[in-house]
Amino acid sequence: MSIRQKQDEIVSEFALFDDWMQKYEYMIELGKSLPLISENNKTDDNIIKGCQSKVWLHAELIKEKINFTADSDAIITKGIIAILLRVFSGHHPKEIIESDTEFIDKIGLKEHLSPSRANGLGSMIKQLKMYAIAYQTKLS
Amino acid sequence: MFKENLNVKKIREDFPILKRIINGNNIIYLDNAATSQTPLQVINAISNYYKTTNANIHRGVHFLSQEATDLYEKTREKIRAHINARKSEEIILTSGTTHSINLVANGFESILKKGDELIVSELEHHANIVPWQMLSEKTGALLRVLPMKKDGTLNLDSYKSVLNNRTKVVFVNHVSNALGIINPVKEIIRLAHKFDAAVLIDGAQATPHLITNVTDLDADFYTTSAHKICGPTGIGMLYGKEEWLKKLPPYQGGGEMIDQVTFEKTTYADIPHKFEAGTPNIAGAVGFGAAIDYINKIGFDFIESHEKDLLKNATDQLRKITGMKIYGDIENKVPVISFNVDKVHHYDLGTILDKMGIAVRTGQHCCQPIMDFYGINGTVRASFAFYNTHREVDMFVNGVKKAVKMLL
Secondary structure, rough: OOOOHHHHHHHHHHHHOOHHHHHHHHHHHHHHHOOOOOOHHOOHHHHHEEEOEEEEEEEEEEOOEEEEEEEEEEHHHHHHHHHHHHOOOOOOOOHHHHHHHHHHOOOEEEEEEHHHHOOOOOHHHHHHHHHHHHHHHHOO | OOOOHHHHHHHOOOHHHHOOOOOOOOOOOEEEEOOOOOHHHHHHHHHHHHHOOOOOOOOOOHHHHHHHHHHHHHHHHHHHHHOOOOOHEEEEEOOOHHHHHHHHHHHHHHHOOOOOEEEEEEEEEEOHOOHHHHHHHOOEEEEEEEEEOOOOOOHHHHHHOOOOOOOEEEEOOEEEEOOOOOOOOOHHHHHHHHOOOOEEEOOOOOOOOOOOOOOHHOOOEEEEEEEHHHHOOOOEEEOOHHHHHOOOOOOOOOOEEEEEOOOOOOOOOOOOHOOOEEEEEEEEHHHHHHHHHHHHOOOHHHHHHHHHHHHHHHHHHHHHHOEEEEEOOOEEOEEEEEEEEOOHHHHHHHHHHHOOEOEEEOOOOOOOOOOHHHOOEEEEEEEOOOOOOHHHHHHHHHHHHHHHHHHH
């Protein structure tokens, strides 16, 4: 499945929620259930500091595809990370570079990427793209 | 049970923003320590200024300029009266507390020498740490710390042992923005003066809740921001004792702050104008003046008693929540509650409350040293104002309970 297809899939999943409570309960569930990163990779090098919550992001290139793992100390941030990883992990760097994050707006979570939140998510997406650019350079 | 105060219902009519619907709920605004809301009386004063008086001040011979100057200077006088300073020249209009502190810290660069000492309290906002750190780097003066105790109060015994003949400036907040605790600033000033050290009091969190009396405190410098006391953003004040303000060099150069300018030498205007370079925030000053009138009309007797009730009501109810930890949970404080719930991240709690239309602050509150002291990454901070109601307190507490249930 392409990044675009995954994004569309998530948008239709989120359309089923009646209100914000259901949506957030789902994200909290996602945040709680997913083992996102191995403790070995939860290093200071991989940390993206937000004033509010911390995010760890680790990337590996496996067979020309980037495998992302990540974590956060805040559960809602972690839930959003789970959604981002579902979309972006396992894709070729070029596809990641060419993709956007508009679907976050469509599922009503855009506020979490606002700099005023200072939760590290905005920087995480930038970092995700930086990894893609770095690996793309390596591959070409 | 706390009965709703009938005055509050009427007061709330002055604040159109309190009628806003956020995420389908009537907003419950509990981030007053970050910025207070603006009543119509202040909004109208600013609007009328632009509609009828707008002009530059202090140098026009024409009618509007004169009128604008009068309004601007009237605010200076209102501030003087409000904080009980001796002379209006001792009041500098600044862009806010941060600007005021930088102005003073910058001025001390020409006074301090290597080996001198500065004392900062552990409870300070970054705005009352960083400018002094910069000063310390520039001058070689040593920055020493007045430590806090576990209950959030300052350790005066340690303070006494840090104070000495080399101490030149002490800077402490009147009320801690992260915890809401009222610090014994009068005693801190008295002790510093034994060593002829100057004391700067950051009053940003005190002025919305307490009557300020700089003469009684004997403060050398006292500062606050208008937006904490129902005024507009981008304007604030610095009180400085005349002898200190005369001693400090100007902070910025420009128009308005000069006496004579030639290419060989410029002589500066007298205080307060030597610290007010360029065209100031005139409309902001008009709003600041209106805000002082407004809070005095509400009256600090009412503000203090109603806020005390709100604080007690909220604290009593929060304490009953399992896993609740309130930081600085003592009697002597303004209506600010900084807390965490066991196993719940402050950011998550704040996010869910926001979805319910409840505005609180989460994070470090620009006070990393306090967070380090408690070994935490942040807290949820609910801060109340005189226009908040007991119904809002109940809804906030229910919101916290509901959010915790979702998150655990």
